[in-house]
Amino acid sequence: MSQELIMMALEEDIGEGDVTSQYFVPENKTAIAFVTVREEGVVSGVKLAKAVFLEVDPNLEVQILVEDGSKVGPGAMLIRVEGKARSILTAERTALNFLQRLSGVATMTARYVNLVRHTRARILDTRKTTPGYRALEKQAVLDGGGTNHRMGLYDRAMVKDNHLAAEGGIEAVQKAIQQVKADKPHVEVELEADRLEQVRAFVELEGVDYILLDNMSLEELKEAVEIRGDKHRVRLEASGGVNLSTVVEIAETGVDFISVGALTHSSPSLDIGLDFVGGK
Incomplete structure (x- = not known):
């Protein structure tokens, strides 16, 4: 390429x-x-x-x-x-x-990366890349000390609000996760949550690898970390409202990852x- x-x-x-x-x-x-x-x-x-x-x-x-x-x-x-x-x-x-x-x-x-070095949080890129440049820009993120999120639609199932609305309830979500894991064991599963009640439901599901905490306040992020508790098989990713002025406070809530679209689009x-x- x-x-x-x-x-x-x-x-x-x-x-x-x-x-x-x-x-x-x-x-x-x-x-x-x-x-x-x-x-x-x-x-x-x-x-x-x-x-x-x-x-x-x-x-x-x-x-x-x-x-x-x-x-x-x-x-x-x-x-x-x-x-x-x-x-x-x-x-x-x-x-x-x-x-x-x-x-x-x-x-x-x-x-x-340097701003959050004192925390557990790792900085992620997104799919908001220049068309055709994705592999190059994601390598640049690695060169800068960051971590790659999924490369595309094929290597991680990322279930957002529109997918959930179409799915038909938490039982249907669990069934779909089980099917993904059976058919494609190498594919990880991430669910997007914009409310804490969703976090409570998602951490109880089997096969969930990540929960995306979308545009949550600092207090909500901290509570989501508490809800996750000792279920460290489920990693938490903060997304939305992230910039150089806010990233430290977000990282200090205890989340595992922070995704930053600006790395590749701005x-x-x-x-x-x-x-x-x-x-x-």
Whole structure:
């Protein structure tokens, strides 16, 4: 999938050819360039950026200097590239687009993770990802110290209010859970609760792995943790109203997970550039 994205990204950028490099950069000119970070953050997508350079020109010498998941500061050099100047310039924007975007996700994730480090809560991503980028963005969350929620509709049954309304009662929910576990033992089951009475009912069901506590107040979250009691086979996930200002108080209620859609739909790109340092 990553290779397909690289090909699509290069095709939309290069089209019939890089006319600027073709007419303004001598064909035989060689260069050395460094991909450099211009602000503090956590990097992700370094290997992907290397693959972009090599896709444009397999003869480029591309050296990774900093691994994905590393915390860096302004001036940190991530990649060294040497070879034809035209090739480096043609690959530059696409490589940086991947790297800036994914490093932004990793950096934002790290901010959330650091804030709740003193609690048991782990920071989760969601399915609110850029179409086609899901695997990359979820890897960026891991690089930032976060935890992946389900990858898609296929690897966890997540039963929300609309599903419950259509299901026909708690007995029907229990029967459906048992059928899922029988047919697909590897699939986990999560039920969404927006009221504490639902939490009380859901913790008594067999086969429930997670309960999503949707838009509950801090007091409700604390009470949900008490309701769960010693039934630690059921993990609690807080969702809704989560931001950098609220995440600490949410984590301190005792929930196991906090899902943050903003990690993948609202993280600003990290400022990363490419600088030429020499050539012939």
